[in-house]
Amino acid sequence: MLSRRSILAIATLLVLTVAVAAVIIGSATQESAFAYTQDPYHPDHRVDVEHYTFRLELSDESDEIAGRASVDIAFRESGVDTVRLDLVGMTVSDVTVSDAAATDPTNENNRNSATSDNARAVAFDHQDGVLIVPLERTARKGERLRIDVTYAGVPEDGLIISQNKHGARTFFGDNWPNRARHWLPTVDHVSEKATVAFEVTAPNHYQVIATGELVEEVGVDETRRLSRFKGSVPIPPKVMVIGVARFAVEESGVVEGVPISSWVYPEDRENGFREYARAVQVVEYFIDQIGPFPYAKLGNVQSTTRYGGMENAGNIFYSENSVSGTGASEGLIAHEIAHQWFGDSVTEADWYHIWLSEGFATYFTQLYMEHTYGRERMNTGLAAQRTAIIRYHQRNPDSPVIDTTIVDLNDLLSTNSYQKGGWVLHMLRQQVGTADFWEGIRAYYERHRDGNALTGDLQDAMEDASGQDLGWFFDQWLRRAGQPQIDVTWSNAEDGGVSVLVRQLQDSEPFRFPLDISFAHEDSTSEPVTVTLDVTQKQQTFQVDPGVQAATAELDPNVWLLMEGDISYSGRR
Numbered sequence: 001m002l003s004r005r006s007i008l009a010i011a012t013l014l015v016l017t018v019a020v021a022a023v024i025i026g027s028a029t030q031e032s033a034f035a036y037t038q039d040p041y042h043p044d045h046r047v048d049v050e051h052y053t054f055r056l057e058l059s060d061e062s063d064e065i066a067g068r069a070s071v072d073i074a075f076r077e078s079g080v081d082t083v084r085l086d087l088v089g090m091t092v093s094d095v096t097v098s099d100a101a102a103t104d105p106t107n108e109n110n111r112n113s114a115t116s117d118n119a120r121a122v123a124f125d126h127q128d129g130v131l132i133v134p135l136e137r138t139a140r141k142g143e144r145l146r147i148d149v150t151y152a153g154v155p156e157d158g159l160i161i162s163q164n165k166h167g168a169r170t171f172f173g174d175n176w177p178n179r180a181r182h183w184l185p186t187v188d189h190v191s192e193k194a195t196v197a198f199e200v201t202a203p204n205h206y207q208v209i210a211t212g213e214l215v216e217e218v219g220v221d222e223t224r225r226l227s228r229f230k231g232s233v234p235i236p237p238k239v240m241v242i243g244v245a246r247f248a249v250e251e252s253g254v255v256e257g258v259p260i261s262s263w264v265y266p267e268d269r270e271n272g273f274r275e276y277a278r279a280v281q282v283v284e285y286f287i288d289q290i291g292p293f294p295y296a297k298l299g300n301v302q303s304t305t306r307y308g309g310m311e312n313a314g315n316i317f318y319s320e321n322s323v324s325g326t327g328a329s330e331g332l333i334a335h336e337i338a339h340q341w342f343g344d345s346v347t348e349a350d351w352y353h354i355w356l357s358e359g360f361a362t363y364f365t366q367l368y369m370e371h372t373y374g375r376e377r378m379n380t381g382l383a384a385q386r387t388a389i390i391r392y393h394q395r396n397p398d399s400p401v402i403d404t405t406i407v408d409l410n411d412l413l414s415t416n417s418y419q420k421g422g423w424v425l426h427m428l429r430q431q432v433g434t435a436d437f438w439e440g441i442r443a444y445y446e447r448h449r450d451g452n453a454l455t456g457d458l459q460d461a462m463e464d465a466s467g468q469d470l471g472w473f474f475d476q477w478l479r480r481a482g483q484p485q486i487d488v489t490w491s492n493a494e495d496g497g498v499s500v501l502v503r504q505l506q507d508s509e510p511f512r513f514p515l516d517i518s519f520a521h522e523d524s525t526s527e528p529v530t531v532t533l534d535v536t537q538k539q540q541t542f543q544v545d546p547g548v549q550a551a552t553a554e555l556d557p558n559v560w561l562l563m564e565g566d567i568s569y570s571g572r573r
């Protein structure tokens with residue numbers, strides 16, 4: 001007998017075997033725990049990257065970087081004799097493999113040592129962005145080793161070396177979704193999380209920020225400084241970065257021991273500090289609601305990211321135009337900060353579940369707005385998003401939120417992943433109630449913190465919190481395209497109640513949802529009364545008693561339902 005999720009896993013595996021066999025290495029031994037991974041790039045899950053140390057030298061003379069990466073690996077299975085790393089466009093000069101004794105990741109000296117005593121050079125193969133490292137023997141399950149890669153080149157992508165809007169030279173990592181490989185030898189997949197240390201040598205007129213805590217800054221010579229950062233929790237390569245520029249830096253506050261700082265271009269100092277200081281309130285709210293902040297610090301950094309903002313772990317990179325001084329970036333700041341919990345700490349195990357990042361960040365922005373400015377503010381935002389979702393659906397009628405037909409990862413950044421994903425959380429909140437919603441969210445974070453999750457993991461947490469079976473809900477809103485299209489007519493009944501006819505007009509099978517309708521008396525000074533109908537069929541008639549002599553009716557007055565709908569009076573007046 002198979003569980004529901006196993007059945008799904010088998011169905012999706014059949015699809016992907018056809019689509020994407022070309023890039024799979026070691027797929028024959030993929031563990032069942034990872035068998036549901038659907039997207040095209042399959043890391044070899046016999047190999048677990050535990051830690052990266054990236055040593056990078058930057059200069060003003062050219063855009064060439066010199067790097068040496070130590071990749072600390074543990075083997076989940078015996079029998080591995082080569083390790084695949086992703087590295088595009090760089091020239092590799094040397095690869096060595098060191099055995100376990102030198103690479104115990106719990107040994108700080110080993111982790112930081114420049115070379116290992118037993119390192120042996122190996123005949124690597126580097127083609128088409130793939131670095132194959134032969135171990136020259138077969139690794140045993142549980143064994144650890146270190147691969148050191150020495151490389152250099154001008155990054156074509158990933159590390160963006162350019163000029164900012166003030167004409168100053170800057171260096172910013174910008175890895176999403178799989179561009180870390182242009183400057184960092186990695187297993188560049190969202191499910192392969194590891195701790196990371198950066199050791200950056202740069203001209204000493206720059207400030208350097210990077211993932212992790214700053215552990216040392218030291219002058220190397222007259223003109224250069226080494227900055228060492230060390231992260232202590234595993235994160236995916238998409239959010240491992242450095243930022244090197246002339247910055248003005250200010251500490252905006254400390255929340256629950258987490259220092260929150262602003263890093264802005266000196267020209268934007270005043271506006272930037274004011275704008276980014278809002279992060280303190282946002283972090284306070286999310287810690288209260290979700291649980292502890294996952295990282296040792298939060299830097300809010302003005303940068304040249306191609307996105308409006310990029311949720312790099314512990315140091316968010318915002319677009320350079322995010323600094324206006326008007327407070328217009330508040331929603332952006334809330335979105336990227338929400339990602340620290342969802343996307344960075346609890347990371348989708350599979351790209352097709354990206355709504356667990358983007359839908360969360362989108363809805364948590366609305367939750368922050370509700371908390372800060374009231375329900376009306378959130379409702380306005382949700383109503384606008386609903387319009388966008390319906391429009392997107394008209395153009396993409398067959399595309400559900402979890403859309404395994406997407407080939408280009410950039411296409412995942414859609415209205416479905418963001419706005420509809422956010423709306424699904426909103427409807428989930430109505431389905432289970434606000435208290436159970438937060439209990440489920442907290443459990444989901446606690447269980448998957450610093451790890452990976454799929455949609456089923458969220459469902460489990462929400463079912464545990466609410467005691468409800470939510471399979472139908474997750475299937476309907478995430479694996480099925482579209483939303484109900486409803487037409488409601490109502491009339492006053494003889495007995496003083498109201499008769500309501502609800503019809504679902506979409507071609508497909510009925511959706512199941514609670515539908516709020518508020519009825520109001522002619523006298524506009526009396527409060528409207530809201531009734532909730534449990535809609536499950538294509539056509540249903542309800543007799544309700546709103547307790548007022550109804551003169552007007554409004555569909556979904558509190559903005560809880562993703563639908564297109566109309567309501568009209570059908571009876572005699």
Ligand SMILES: [Zn+2]
Nearest residue numbers: 335339358361
């Ligand atoms: Zn986002």
